[in-house]
Amino acid sequence: ARNYADDIAAILRLKQERNAVILAHNYQTPEIFHCISDIRGDSLALAREAQRTEERVIVMAGVHFMAETAKLMNPDKTVLIPDSRAGCSLAESITAENVRALKAAYPGVPVVTYVNSSVAVKAETDICCTSGNARKIVESLGVSRVIMIPDEFLARNIQKETGIEMITWPGHCEVHERFTPLEIRQYRRMHPGVVVLAHPECPPEVVAEADYSGSTAGMMEFVAVQQPRKVLLVTECSMSDNLAALNPAVEFVRPCNLCPHMKRITLASIRHALETMQEEVTIPEALFARARLSVERMLAV
Numbered sequence: 665a666r667n668y669a670d671d672i673a674a675i676l677r678l679k680q681e682r683n684a685v686i687l688a689h690n691y692q693t694p695e696i697f698h699c700i701s702d703i704r705g706d707s708l709a710l711a712r713e714a715q716r717t718e719e720r721v722i723v724m725a726g727v728h729f730m731a732e733t734a735k736l737m738n739p740d741k742t743v744l745i746p747d748s749r750a751g752c753s754l755a756e757s758i759t760a761e762n763v764r765a766l767k768a769a770y771p772g773v774p775v776v777t778y779v780n781s782s783v784a785v786k787a788e789t790d791i792c793c794t795s796g797n798a799r800k801i802v803e804s805l806g807v808s809r810v811i812m813i814p815d816e817f818l819a820r821n822i823q824k825e826t827g828i829e830m831i832t833w834p835g836h837c838e839v840h841e842r843f844t845p846l847e848i849r850q851y852r853r854m855h856p857g858v859v860v861l862a863h864p865e866c867p868p869e870v871v872a873e874a875d876y877s878g879s880t881a882g883m884m885e886f887v888a889v890q891q892p893r894k895v896l897l898v899t900e901c902s903m904s905d906n907l908a909a910l911n912p913a914v915e916f917v918r919p920c921n922l923c924p925h926m927k928r929i930t931l932a933s934i935r936h937a938l939e940t941m942q943e944e945v946t947i948p949e950a951l952f953a954r955a956r957l958s959v960e961r962m963l964a965v
């Protein structure tokens with residue numbers, strides 16, 4: 665096994681030398697989340713905070729679309745992704761061409777795109793959203809119908825909450841699509857009184873079984889404030905690990921689905937990124953302005 669302490673000491677030293685800040689998504693493993701990151705959060709917080717950093721270099725301990733969003737908001741900074749293969753099944757599910765076809769089929773209907781998407785898709789988008797602000801963004805448009813891509817389940821969950829009609833795309837998160845209502849009911853039987861929190865990337869039938877649904881930051885806040893005796897987080901595994909350290913009085917029941925993309929980011933790959941200043945995220949010039957606008961509009965709501 666690698667020596668975590670050695671990697672951690674090297675990363676802390678390299679951060680200073682490189683004038684770098686490490687942003688970590690809530691799905692990163694505890695040694696990344698608790699020991700070396702400067703800013704932690706959900707996709708929305710990472711997009712916001714990326715803009716406020718002073719350092720010259722941003723290391724994204726998260727997946728590729730998060731690093732792209734950080735670069736869109738910080739064109740003059742160096743943005744590093746420790747493993748460029750850290751993708752996302754949602755971002756992979758749709759192309760710019762697919763979006764153009766949807767717009768042609770539904771002229772005038774605004775396109776709301778989940779940040780879990782490529783820069784090329786964002787460039788075809790009116791406004792982005794995350795799971796933390798999807799409802800607010802959709803409602804801010806003041807229309808009765810939107811094209812909401814690429815997460816079909818998020819769109820259906822938001823349609824249920826808002827009554828706004830959604831034209832969807834069959835993209836799914838490979839982590840959250842695997843949960844089933846039966847599984848949740850079985851956990852409830854095994855753990856009477858357990859409080860169930862589900863991410864809105866889960867199928868609507870799963871969200872219907874939960875006591876609360878929200879982004880990773882929403883779930884974190886729920887646990888921190890409510891301090892349930894026993895909680896079931898219907899989301900990626902590392903959330904329970906990270907929250908358990910912060911909430912010692914709460915017992916975590918763990919239905920564990922790993923995101924293989926998030927797990928490509930390790931202490932070793934972060935150390936390597938800082939040592940070599942690789943891999944640097946770049947955005948094609950032709951897409952930059954239009955893609956950035958879709959994120960700026962989101963942050964302005």
Ligand code: 13P
Binds near residue numbers: 690707780837
């Ligand atoms: P949030 O952290 O914004 O809830 O997103 C979850 C996710 O799956 C990110 O890839």
Ligand code: SF4
Binds near residue numbers: 753754838900923
């Ligand atoms: Fe994409 Fe799902 Fe992994 Fe998040 S957890 S990066 S949405 S595949």
